[in-house]
Amino acid sequence: MRELTVELGERSYPIYIGEGLLKEASSYFLKHGISTKSPLMIITDSHVAGLHLQALESELAGAGFKTVSAVVPSGESSKSLSMLESLVTKALQEGLDRKSTIVALGGGVVGDLAGYVAASYMRGIKFVQVPTTILAHDSSVGGKVAVNHPLAKNIIGAFHQPEMVLYDLHLLQTLPPREVKAGLSEVVKHGLIWDETFVDWCEEHAEKLLALDPDALGYALYKGCSVKAAVVSQDERENDLRAILNLGHTIGHALEAVAGYNELLHGEAISIGMIGSAKLGLRYGAPEEVYTVTKRVLAACGLPVRLPEHFDVDAVMEAMMHDKKFTEGTMVFVVPTAIGKVEIKPDVQVAWVREIVEQLKQEGGQR
Numbered sequence: 001m002r003e004l005t006v007e008l009g010e011r012s013y014p015i016y017i018g019e020g021l022l023k024e025a026s027s028y029f030l031k032h033g034i035s036t037k038s039p040l041m042i043i044t045d046s047h048v049a050g051l052h053l054q055a056l057e058s059e060l061a062g063a064g065f066k067t068v069s070a071v072v073p074s075g076e077s078s079k080s081l082s083m084l085e086s087l088v089t090k091a092l093q094e095g096l097d098r099k100s101t102i103v104a105l106g107g108g109v110v111g112d113l114a115g116y117v118a119a120s121y122m123r124g125i126k127f128v129q130v131p132t133t134i135l136a137h138d139s140s141v142g143g144k145v146a147v148n149h150p151l152a153k154n155i156i157g158a159f160h161q162p163e164m165v166l167y168d169l170h171l172l173q174t175l176p177p178r179e180v181k182a183g184l185s186e187v188v189k190h191g192l193i194w195d196e197t198f199v200d201w202c203e204e205h206a207e208k209l210l211a212l213d214p215d216a217l218g219y220a221l222y223k224g225c226s227v228k229a230a231v232v233s234q235d236e237r238e239n240d241l242r243a244i245l246n247l248g249h250t251i252g253h254a255l256e257a258v259a260g261y262n263e264l265l266h267g268e269a270i271s272i273g274m275i276g277s278a279k280l281g282l283r284y285g286a287p288e289e290v291y292t293v294t295k296r297v298l299a300a301c302g303l304p305v306r307l308p309e310h311f312d313v314d315a316v317m318e319a320m321m322h323d324k325k326f327t328e329g330t331m332v333f334v335v336p337t338a339i340g341k342v343e344i345k346p347d348v349q350v351a352w353v354r355e356i357v358e359q360l361k362q363e364g365g366q367r
């Protein structure tokens, strides 16, 4: 079992990563002061419910916790105000009070949604993250919780830190291969922004990671969470440093928007976006390896590195212009200057970005 702390003063909390932690969930819950008297609501999605909900319910019930469960449809559309309302209705009907806890059992969708329920219900109650995807190593740390508005993603939300993150590697064994790869994209991102040695490690261990080897996976999630925790500890509310976590996201978000949020998974879009950022880095004089290594490690993790031909560059640029980071003629971009190092460039020429998006269609290698 590995443990690390997100250092945020009185809001600090631990992340536990290991095999079989769900079987000991009640002892972790008791250790962290989760009430056995007030009802506790587990929020999960329809896929995860069929796989792992019963195990968590019976483990907690066995130790005297009063659990109620709410299952939302799997997928991004559950991050909505109407779902928030129905979960609050359920919380009221089940008698959740100020000392109650919300448990998010699932990926980033459940984590963001359940976290926002916890942030809003009675002006904020405790919550615990039990992540079940690789991507959730990112979303479960840092306290950003939100639902979507039809006009914008993650636009209704809060900063609400969990009491703890309980990451049981066994739960990830049921992940579909495409979700495994997509999750690795953000793991690699954490290396690219912070830690060159970890990027090399990811490339060397890519096969093991894709096979969900518990030792490799545990280490990768530990490292990924450590980087996220270090960044968040220094800048909880994204005043400056936290923006480096957006490496690859300006292009990536535009690709997701153009693809209509179903052709590309988030991690896949970010992978292509990180190749774009690396190419931008070259324009700022970064060594060639910034591009070659970025591409190699992402390809090794089975991620796409080329923009599919049918994407309309005008539409991608248009989507980027809606991005809040855009100002006249120039854009703000997270740009790699070396492997493991990035800088925020406030004045990137839009014309350069367009050229790079066009070039992304010509990338050799996978997909």
Ligand SMILES: NC(=O)c1ccc[n+]([C@@H]2O[C@H](COP(=O)([O-])OP(=O)(O)OC[C@H]3O[C@@H](n4cnc5c(N)ncnc54)[C@H](O)[C@@H]3O)[C@@H](O)[C@H]2O)c1
Residues within 6 Å of the ligand: 045, 046, 047, 048, 051, 074, 075, 076, 079, 106, 107, 108, 109, 110, 112, 132, 133, 134, 135, 136, 138, 139, 140, 141, 142, 143, 144, 145, 154, 171, 172, 173, 174, 175, 176, 179, 266
């Ligand atoms: N709060 C943050 O800081 C932050 C950061 C990054 C991403 N996010 C959010 O995270 C969300 C994406 O998260 P995600 O990729 O985990 O998506 P997700 O929660 O939709 O999970 C992906 C798919 O895998 C399924 N699944 C989850 N766990 C499983 C398991 N163990 N076995 C089998 N299937 C399983 C889910 O049902 C779903 O179909 C987005 O909404 C994004 O906005 C938030």
Ligand SMILES: [Zn+2]
Residues within 6 Å of the ligand: 186, 249, 266, 270
């Ligand atoms: Zn992301």
